[in-house]
Amino acid sequence: MEICAGAGGQALGLEKAGFEHKLAIELDENAAGTLQHNRPQWDVRIGDVASSVVWNPADFEGVGLLAGGVPCPPFSIAGRQLGASDERDLFAWAVEQVAVVKPRALLLENVRGLSQPRFAAYRQRVLDRLADLGYEAFWKLLHSSDFGVPQLRPRFVLVALKPDDARFFAWPEGSDSTRTVGSALGNLMAANGWPHTGDWVKMANAIGPTIVGGSKKHGGADLGPTRAKEAWLKLGVDGKGIVEDPPSAFAPHPSVKAPRLTIDMVKRIQGWEEIDDWRFLGRKTSQYRQIGNAFPPPVAAAVGRSIVAAFNRELAADGTERASGAVSADPLFSLLSASDGGGVRESEIFAAIPEITEKSLGGRLERLSMDFAIHEAVVDGEAVYHLGEFRGFTGQTEHFRHDYILANRSRVS
Incomplete structure (x- = not known):
């Protein structure tokens, strides 16, 4: 079963790996419509995945895989990186569903930002919670270009399995061959008889920047911010918009006027092939x-195939080594977590973590306080710090996320 399923990129990939979908949940109506159109046999539900009106996690206890691509803005380097303080954060909530669904495996993917030091404590909480639930977790930054996708698109992927399966898990190996934008799109660019396709393919002989979808609030049908557009232009692509049709037989040479991409071309760059026959519903901006x-x-x-291989105990058939368990360390978080309830004195922090100074302590505490409440007291004239509750949404009936969703339902994506 898949949460925050979007328009089916993960769903299609997992289907190819051998999984059958019992349920797919998506908030955006156009994306859910795309899922329903392409897989009418699936149970696709539209709405807030955290709403009991949409589904009851207990009804799906024991599925083989709980998967999802939960919202990225809380961790995006391009955003404010509010983490648990962001109303859109569903990562911790998704992990919490493991306690109810009890899947054989969990798969969650997100942006590279989640792998940064800013979120070391957040990641440690995820690992600790999964360990409490009896799962071993694995985390890795995967680059889509290593898997035949002609763009960088780094994704931070979490896989968690029960111990009997975890000892057989190995991350998938990427391909030695790199697919370029030109080699991927050449036949699509030539579809209307453009005579300069060959020259364009040579110009586009590299991996493209990451495609940026944007949100309902920000981002339209173009190829991202200024820096991304500049990178696309070096590949002979005008990134200022998406067009309906490929260049005509009378279109100028790409050195004179670079062509724009069509929706079918963007699909190809994101990894959909013609054989997939996957149609996107909605207007052009929504499709993009x-x-x-x-x-x-x-x-x-x-x-998905690596998870199936772990289920089937296939590790080591080709000499592949199992993946190492995930590790995340924020020494300040670890120190505060280990406190017996009496808190940690400022002097104890400096003694235990030499890299933290009087000058840097405030910033470290402020960063940690985005994800956890930090309580400060003064004892014998010295500051003492206590680690409080996790700020993230894990299903609480009283949480600031509920008011946000209620007020912004039509704009959330």
Whole structure:
């Protein structure tokens, strides 16, 4: 079963890996419509995945895989990186569903930002919670270009399995051959008889920047911010918009006027192939957003096959080594977590973590306080710090996320 399923990038990849969908849940109506159109046999539900009106997690206890691509903005380097303080954060909530669904495996993917030091404590809480629930977790930054996708698109992927399966898990190996934008799109660019396709393919002989889907609030049908557009232009692509049709037989040479991409071309760059016959519903901007926010099917398929291989105890058949368990360390979080309830004195922090100074302590505490409440007291004239509750949404009936969703339902994506 899949939460925050989007328009089906992860779903299609997992299907190719051998999984059958019992349920797919998506908030955006156009994306859910795309899922229903392409897989009418699936149970697709539209709405807030955290709403009991939409589904009851207990009804799906024991599924083989709980998967999802939960919202990225809380961790995005391009955003404010509010983490647990962001109303859109569903990562911790998704992990919490493991306690009810009890899947054989968990798969969650997100942006590279989640792998940064800013979120070391957040990641440690995820690992600790999964360990409490009896799962061993694995985390790795995967680059989509290693799996035949002609763009960078790094994704931070979490896989968690029960111990009997975990000892057989190995991350998928990427391909030695790199697929370029030109080699992927050449036949699509030539579809209307453009005579300069060959020259364009040579110009586009590299991996493209990450496709940016944007959100309902920010981002339209173009190829991202200024820096991304500049990178696309070096590949002979005008990134200022998406067009309906490929260049005509009378279109100028790409050195004179670079062509723009069509929706079919963006699909190809995101990993959908013609054989997939996957149609996106909605207007052009919505279609582009659905594609741009997707987990590339080839990457999802590769990770899915690794999970299936673990289920089937196939490790070491080709000499592959099992993956190492995930590790995340924020020494300040660890120190505060280990406190016996009396808190940690400022002097104890400096003694235990030499890299933290009087000058840097405030910033470290402020960063940690985005995800956890930090309580400060003064004892014998010295500051004492206590680690409080996790700020993230894990299903609480009283949480600031509920008011946000209620007020912004039509704009959330």
